[in-house]
Amino acid sequence: MIQFSDEKLAKVKEIIARYPEGKQKSAILPVLHIAQDTFGGWLSSDTMDYVAELLQITPIEVYEVATFYSMYNLKPVGRFMFEVCQTGPCMLNGSDDIIAYIGNTLAIKPGETTPDGLFTLKTVECLGACGYAPMMQLGKNYREHLTKEKVDAIIEECRKHAAANN
Amino acid sequence: MGVKLLLEKAQVEGIRTYEVYRREGGYRSVEKALKTMTPETIVEEVKKSGLRGRGGAGFPAGMKWGFIAKPEGVPRHLVCNADESEPGTFKDRYLMEFLPHLLIEGLIVSSFALGSHATYIYIRGEYAWIVDILEHAIEEARANNFVGKNILGTGFDCEIYVHRGAGAYICGEETALIESLEGKRGNPRIKPPFPAIQGVWLRPTVVNNVETLASVVPIINMGGEEYAKIGVGKSTGTKLMSACGNINKPGVYEIDMTISVEEFIFSDEYCGGIPKGKRLKACIPGGSSVPILPANLTLQTAKGETRYMNYESLADGGFATGSMMGSGGFIVLDEDQCVVKNTLTFARFYRHESCGQCSPCREGTGWMEKILKNIEYGNGKMSDIDLLWDIQRKIEGNTICPLGDAAAWPVAAAIRHFRDEFEWHILNPDEAQKRNYGLAHYADAIHVPTTI
Numbered sequence: 001m002i003q004f005s006d007e008k009l010a011k012v013k014e015i016i017a018r019y020p021e022g023k024q025k026s027a028i029l030p031v032l033h034i035a036q037d038t039f040g041g042w043l044s045s046d047t048m049d050y051v052a053e054l055l056q057i058t059p060i061e062v063y064e065v066a067t068f069y070s071m072y073n074l075k076p077v078g079r080f081m082f083e084v085c086q087t088g089p090c091m092l093n094g095s096d097d098i099i100a101y102i103g104n105t106l107a108i109k110p111g112e113t114t115p116d117g118l119f120t121l122k123t124v125e126c127l128g129a130c131g132y133a134p135m136m137q138l139g140k141n142y143r144e145h146l147t148k149e150k151v152d153a154i155i156e157e158c159r160k161h162a163a164a165n166n
Numbered sequence: 167m168g169v170k171l172l173l174e175k176a177q178v179e180g181i182r183t184y185e186v187y188r189r190e191g192g193y194r195s196v197e198k199a200l201k202t203m204t205p206e207t208i209v210e211e212v213k214k215s216g217l218r219g220r221g222g223a224g225f226p227a228g229m230k231w232g233f234i235a236k237p238e239g240v241p242r243h244l245v246c247n248a249d250e251s252e253p254g255t256f257k258d259r260y261l262m263e264f265l266p267h268l269l270i271e272g273l274i275v276s277s278f279a280l281g282s283h284a285t286y287i288y289i290r291g292e293y294a295w296i297v298d299i300l301e302h303a304i305e306e307a308r309a310n311n312f313v314g315k316n317i318l319g320t321g322f323d324c325e326i327y328v329h330r331g332a333g334a335y336i337c338g339e340e341t342a343l344i345e346s347l348e349g350k351r352g353n354p355r356i357k358p359p360f361p362a363i364q365g366v367w368l369r370p371t372v373v374n375n376v377e378t379l380a381s382v383v384p385i386i387n388m389g390g391e392e393y394a395k396i397g398v399g400k401s402t403g404t405k406l407m408s409a410c411g412n413i414n415k416p417g418v419y420e421i422d423m424t425i426s427v428e429e430f431i432f433s434d435e436y437c438g439g440i441p442k443g444k445r446l447k448a449c450i451p452g453g454s455s456v457p458i459l460p461a462n463l464t465l466q467t468a469k470g471e472t473r474y475m476n477y478e479s480l481a482d483g484g485f486a487t488g489s490m491m492g493s494g495g496f497i498v499l500d501e502d503q504c505v506v507k508n509t510l511t512f513a514r515f516y517r518h519e520s521c522g523q524c525s526p527c528r529e530g531t532g533w534m535e536k537i538l539k540n541i542e543y544g545n546g547k548m549s550d551i552d553l554l555w556d557i558q559r560k561i562e563g564n565t566i567c568p569l570g571d572a573a574a575w576p577v578a579a580a581i582r583h584f585r586d587e588f589e590w591h592i593l594n595p596d597e598a599q600k601r602n603y604g605l606a607h608y609a610d611a612i613h614v615p616t617t618i
Contacts, residue, residue, distance in 0.1 A: 018284075018327040020241075023367055025349035029332050033291070061349075068351040068521075069332035071291045087253045088454055088511045089410040089497055125335070125515045126253040126454075127292050130495065131408060131416035140294040 002050040008034060012054060024055050028065055031055065032072060041081075042073035070124070078113040078120035080158040083137040084146075086123045089130035098134045098146050099123060105155065118162055119155070168422040169396055171384040171404045172377070176264050182299065184306035187267040193312055195386035199275045200320045203386075208279035212382060214390030216402035221247055221338070221375030222453060222493040223568075224477055233362035234280055235370040242370045244282035246273060246379055247343060248289040251335040253454035253515060254495025257406035258376035260418040262289075262296050265380070266303035270326065272379040274312060275386055277324045280372055284325050288343050291332040300328050335519035339567045340373040342521065353523045354567035377406050397423040401476035405494055407436075411450075412500035414438035423476035427451070428465045430475050431498060444500040447605050448584075451480050452492020454512045455572035457579030458505070459489050460608035470614035485579065501605040505587050509580040510538040516573035527570040530561040534577055541588060544595030551588050555581055584608070 004012065012031055019026040031051055032043065039047045043066050045059075052059040066072045082102055086095050099121070103109055106119050113120040129135040132144035143154060180186035187193075199208055213228030234242060246269070250258040262269055269287075277285045289297060304326050307313040315323050329347060331337050337346045341355035344366045365371020381403060385393045394402045401423040410416045413431065415438035421430065430436045431446065440446060449464040450456060466473055468487035473479050477491045499508065517531040537554050540546045558574035565571070581588060586606060591598045 018286075018325075018329075020284075020367060023348070026329075026347060028349040029291070029346065030330055033330060033332065055349075057349075064351055065349065069291070069334050070518075071333035086511065087515050088450075088508055089254055091507065091511045092411050092497070092499060092503055125518050126251060128250050128256045128259050128290065130254050130256055130410035130497070131418070132256075133410065133416075137292055 002039060002044075002046050004034075004038065004054075008038065016055070025057050025061065027055060028057075028062065029069070032062070032066060036072060040076065041079070042076050076113075077122075079118050079162060080138065081120040081122055082154075083122045083124045083127075085125070085127045085129065085133070085135055087126040090126075090133040090135065093133035095134040098136075098148075098151065101148050102151055105151065118158065168420070168425065169404065170420050171393075171396070172261065172265070172268065172380055172406065173418070173420045176260075182264065182266060182303070184267060184303070184310060187265075188310070192267055193271050193307075193310075195383045196271055196274050196312055197318065199386050200278055200318055200322055205279045205281060208275065208386065211385055211390035212279070215381075215385040215393040216390075216397075216400060217378065217381055217385060217393070218400070218402075218477065219375055220377035220381065220405065220494070222252065222455070224491060227374060227378050227381075230362070230374070231280060231372060233360065234372055235363045236281070237370070240369055241283065242281045243366055243372075244273065244277050244280050244285045245343065245347065245366065245371060245373045246285070246287040246376060247338060247340065247373050248287050248293070248376050249331055249335075249338040249343060250293075250376070250493075251290055251338050251519075252493045252495055253512065254410055254450060254497040255408050255453050255493040256410075257408040257418050257494055259293060259296065260408070261376055261380055261406065262293070262300060266299050267307065268380045268383060269300070269376055270303050270307050270313070272382045273326055274307075274317065274324055276372075276374070276379050276382050277326075278322055282372075283323050284327065286347060286366075287326065287328045288337070288347055289328060289330055290337075291330050294330070297328050297330050304328070334521075335515075336521045336567070336569055339569065342567065343373060344371060351521070353521050354569075356566055398474070398476055399478055401478060401491075405475075405491070407475070407494045407496050409437045409496045409498070411496075411498035412440055412444065412503065413498045414441055421475055423474070425475050426465075427473045427475055427480075430496070431464075437496075437498065440498065440500050444502065445605060445609055446498065447501045447503055447608055448499040448505060450489070450495075450497040450499075450576075451475075452490045453495035454497070454515065455575055456490040456492040457485055457488070457575055458499075458508075458583065459487075459579070460583045462608065462610055462612045463487055463583070466612050468612065468614075470612055485575070486582075489579070501609075502602055504542075504602045505580055505584040506538065506542050506591050509576060510535070510542050512576045513538050513573070516569065520569060520573070524565040524570065526561045526564045527573065530557050530570070531573050533557050534573070538577075541591050542598075544591075544599055546588075546592040546595070548589070548592055550592070551581060551585065 048062040135144040217227045218224040337352040342352040361371040446461040467482045513535040562574040
């Protein structure tokens with residue numbers, strides 16, 4: 001059942017109030033972020049339809065936005081998504097090796113998810129951390145100055161987190 | 167040590183909090199502006215300061231403010247462009263993360279000058295944790311009557327909202343940002359009408375970069391004329407540079423635009439030189455879009471003069487032998503780097519980020535990536551180099567927004583200055599998989615012909 005809690009509905013209301021009367025469509029990006037976080041880390045068509053209903057816009061207006069922005073996942077992803085930057089400055093500092101190492105360690109290719117549903121590896125374009133390369137985004141935060149040892153530690157940290165929260 | 171106007175207090179412990187920021191002299195410009203100045207005199211000061219937009223284009227900020235239409239009864243908006251996404255650029259992130267109140271302070275003064283009662287910070291979606299920092303700072307400012315109703319009893323109302331994007335480089339282009347803020351895909355609009363006449367929700371809108379708006383604080387505090395005395399020529403004030411690539415001390419530096427490129431790269435105060443004593447091969451001084459320069463043209467102009475870290479000097483020689491200040495994303499390549507590979511990652515970036523609206527950019531960026539991939543991975547043909555040149559020429563100037571140009575320039579400059587490296591990849595496909603071309607003659611001093 002796709003339905004926000006009262007608390008989240010209040011948040012949506014607060015976001016809509018940031019924009020002028022009748023311009024509630026402006027709230028679409030922030031509300032899709034909340035929806036993705038709430039409903040399993042991706043946007044199903046049911047989720048998008050729900051957001052359309054909340055914002056009183058047509059479903060197609062939500063679909064066209066959700067498919068445009070790279071942070072919205074249109075299919076299920078692992079519980080932990082490693083989004084590794086591969087653009088210029090990160091490449092100059094060895095991001096190719098880091099991507100290959102993560103792929104080998106987890107036995108997946110970029111774009112794939114481990115069979116246990118824990119990890120997804122995704123290559124992304126510049127995240128604005130060029131001075132702290134190589135780097136990746138994990139959830140809300142950046143992990144920077146990556147080395148193979150750091151990657152091992154992050155994977156371990158995720159496994160522990162998953163075990164503790166099952 | 168050069169003069170610091172923005173980052174002077176960045177290392178003060180607790181400067182992220184209102185209390186410490188205020189104690190260190192923060193929010194003085196709001197008191198001065200709202201109590202002793204009019205919107206017109208603030209715009210005048212910004213014009214006098216010579217401040218140029220810090221997002222990349224370098225357009226005079228005061229002039230941009232002067233364009234805003236003021237139709238009766240129609241609200242106006244200031245939008246802060248925090249969609250920092252140009253590869254090599256991470257200065258706005260640093261400013262927002264460590265000095266959030268400096269941005270809020272600049273936003274209030276600028277909102278007053280432009281008559282914006284609802285101001286938006288459009289921040290790239292990936293900077294998720296900075297949204298929390300900014301929202302906390304706004305709440306602190308509100309608790310101290312610097313944001314909200316009747317600010318400091320002056321009768322001026324101003325709300326500041328943080329609007330989080332969702333991953334799209336194109337939204338750094340101001341009309342795409344406006345579309346995105348309206349809840350649509352980030353497709354740039356055809357100009358005119360310019361945002362100053364019809365921007366967000368068809369209301370007069372000014373979109374300025376984070377650093378530009380933060381710079382309004384020292385301009386108001388010291389006066390536009392004093393600000394203009396810092397720097398050189400039309401490069402006034404200070405500029406934040408985000409330095410990265412193959413350097414010992416990557417990070418964000420505030421420069422006063424009078425130092426040389428050589429000092430910036432090699433002095434310990436800034437980049438600290440290149441790791442392991444390697445030699446400089448090339449430099450992209452202003453973010454991935456600007457032309458790459460070989461070492462010799464990085465340190466000197468074609469005339470053999472010292473190149474300086476300012477708008478004019480970096481652009482000296484035009485695109486034939488110069489580059490641009492751009493966003494200040496300063497990328498250094500050492501002697502072991504491959505220019506073809508680097509250009510390929512940028513081409514892939516622009517293909518990924520093209521909004522798809524204009525055919526030359528949508529198709530051309532994909533073709534360039536494909537051809538560069540062929541060359542890099544040993545499947546190139548000699549005719550590919552001219553083909554690449556032809557494609558980039560057909561993108562440049564033929565699109566609604568500057569993303570097309572931004573995609574074309576790095577490819578053009580790489581071929582212009584490093585053509586022999588492309589040819590070597592094509593002629594030696596097997597060897598090119600095992601080693602890089604190296605430094606070649608790129609670091610040789612420039613031969614300046616003498617004319618009598």
